[in-house]
Amino acid sequence: MRIYPGAKFNLEKTEIIPIGTKTHRDRVIQTRKPNRLEPPLNDNIRIVPDGHPVRSLGAWIGNKTDNTTPWEPVLNNINTALKRWKNGHPTLDGKKLIIQMIVGGMTQFLTKAQGMPKNIETALTKIIWGFIWDNVRTPPINLEQLQ
Structure with a gap:
């Protein structure tokens, strides 16, 4: 993950929803690496598994989520x-x-x-x-x- 000078993320509030194939999403969750070349993500960053929606600007998004949950x-x-x-x-x-x-x-x-x-x-x-x-x-x- 590229960090730009002066940009700061609140790691406790940062959530990542892996996209791509099921195999890729599972690998990101297990290794905490967005790709094989990057170092693992900070432990404070939550990686959202399939079936768990995340609220973003009032909408609930995620992979394989139940649309009745929100x-x-x-x-x-x-x-x-x-x-x-x-x-x-x-x-x-x-x-x-x-x-x-x-x-x-x-x-x-x-x-x-x-x-x-x-x-x-x-x-x-x-x-x-x-x-x-x-x-x-x-x-x-x-x-x-x-x-």
């Missing part, structure tokens, strides 16, 4: 926020605005940066449905009419 904390935050809002007993119009603000606000950037898996979309629909209709079995109108 969504788990978002779903938890949405559930927590909606439970708090439910305590205020909002009207149907109020619930609509809360959904737009909470669900829309918490999902918009990650959806744009990462995309939204179908199972997450389904989970969000269920969360919204439960919030709007107070988890009743048979709501007064169907989902298509509500939308």
